[in-house]
Amino acid sequence: MPGRLTQLGASSTVGRASHSRHNVRAVIAFQCCTRTACRGTEAKTDAMNHAGDRLDALVIGGGPAGLTAAIYLARFGRRFGVIDADESRAASIPESHNIPFFGDGIPGSSILARIRGHAGQYDISPLAASVTSLVREGTGFLAEARMKDGGTRSISARRILLATGSRDIEPRLPDLPDAVRRGLVRYCPICDGFESRDRRIAVIGHGARGLAEATFIARTYSNDVSLLSLGERLQLSPEDLKLAKRHGICLVEDAVVGLDVRDGRIAAMHTGGGTELRFDLLYSALGLHYRTELAAGLGAHLDDSGSLTVDEHGMTSVSGLYAAGDIVRGLDQIVVGMGQAAIAATHIHNHCELPLDGEV
Numbered sequence: 001m002p003g004r005l006t007q008l009g010a011s012s013t014v015g016r017a018s019h020s021r022h023n024v025r026a027v028i029a030f031q032c033c034t035r036t037a038c039r040g041t042e043a044k045t046d047a048m049n050h051a052g053d054r055l056d057a058l059v060i061g062g063g064p065a066g067l068t069a070a071i072y073l074a075r076f077g078r079r080f081g082v083i084d085a086d087e088s089r090a091a092s093i094p095e096s097h098n099i100p101f102f103g104d105g106i107p108g109s110s111i112l113a114r115i116r117g118h119a120g121q122y123d124i125s126p127l128a129a130s131v132t133s134l135v136r137e138g139t140g141f142l143a144e145a146r147m148k149d150g151g152t153r154s155i156s157a158r159r160i161l162l163a164t165g166s167r168d169i170e171p172r173l174p175d176l177p178d179a180v181r182r183g184l185v186r187y188c189p190i191c192d193g194f195e196s197r198d199r200r201i202a203v204i205g206h207g208a209r210g211l212a213e214a215t216f217i218a219r220t221y222s223n224d225v226s227l228l229s230l231g232e233r234l235q236l237s238p239e240d241l242k243l244a245k246r247h248g249i250c251l252v253e254d255a256v257v258g259l260d261v262r263d264g265r266i267a268a269m270h271t272g273g274g275t276e277l278r279f280d281l282l283y284s285a286l287g288l289h290y291r292t293e294l295a296a297g298l299g300a301h302l303d304d305s306g307s308l309t310v311d312e313h314g315m316t317s318v319s320g321l322y323a324a325g326d327i328v329r330g331l332d333q334i335v336v337g338m339g340q341a342a343i344a345a346t347h348i349h350n351h352c353e354l355p356l357d358g359e360v
């Protein structure tokens, strides 16, 4: 069991608006690595670890992916920090049934409480702040974080693990959070389509993305699926129309101009004649905004959807910059993000003292 591990923020004594890296030393309980596996490279490790106030790794984002990485790094005896702006997508999960070990279902708030509790066993206490800039600094990286109280802090680390997640692009609906809580509006049929079986389902989305989601649901869960488009007419190619027909998807071609909740069901008003359509629930396929700005600023490669591409070790196209969870191209699922985080954290541990590409 490693000793007290690197923390950011647990017992912060740093003043506001500090940009000094020396201040980082003041709040981070640096602990020399005592791992047996590390002893062979002790001299080298020591030289690098103590060359400045540099951490082995900084995890940005404290959702399921970021905290999984943190737990792994803690168990490897690494000196690291976690910074989290506390806006996990998981917080809005009403109840998940697709996470192994929780067959009876578990709300997102409990998932977060459990993983925070687990991380707490290793004294991991994320710094409540938002990283506003990330740049190369010699052989590592320098992050600037803005604290909730307006102060700033600079943190230097050899490796970065980005787990900043994503944000759903939301449909305009009065009291949307309540509709999400009640399961009337959903974002992820892979997550909860099983619980939507044989219901009357609307999918709201544009173009290929909307049709792909409607097709997935119609193939897998329900014979009563309608595709709606918000604010503009559905525009589908002849091939799209054939696909929709093959899966029995009802196409509402006129633009939907309003959504509402009536009597526990979703009501959609469209422009053609003002009729109102009623559904048991609605899947929003308007897409995700991936929080990749920090990675993009370093030139990391993004795919067409705007998410990060990584290699088999979880490293982005920027050497030393790793990523896990929703920001990585993939399924946007908790168990996937946790797996990506475990792989990336282990690679960081095994390569932390080695030079990065391009270093001598």
Ligand SMILES: Cc1cc2nc3c(=O)[nH]c(=O)nc-3n(C[C@H](O)[C@H](O)[C@H](O)COP(=O)(O)OP(=O)(O)OC[C@H]3O[C@@H](n4cnc5c(N)ncnc54)[C@H](O)[C@@H]3O)c2cc1C
Pocket: 060, 061, 062, 063, 064, 065, 066, 083, 084, 085, 086, 087, 088, 089, 090, 091, 092, 093, 094, 095, 096, 097, 098, 099, 129, 130, 131, 132, 163, 164, 165, 166, 168, 180, 186, 187, 188, 191, 192, 291, 324, 325, 326, 327, 332, 333, 334, 335, 337
């Ligand atoms: C309604 C709903 C239901 C869902 N149901 C399921 C389900 O049943 N099963 C399932 O597997 N998944 C489900 N998901 C998806 C799941 O919530 C995500 O896949 C998961 O939360 C992603 O984890 P993450 O750690 O990558 O990102 P997040 O959990 O979003 O955490 C990212 C963290 O990084 C922080 N952050 C972002 N930028 C910065 C920055 N610059 N500096 C510091 N911190 C930053 C954020 O504030 C946040 O706390 C659902 C999602 C929604 C919206």
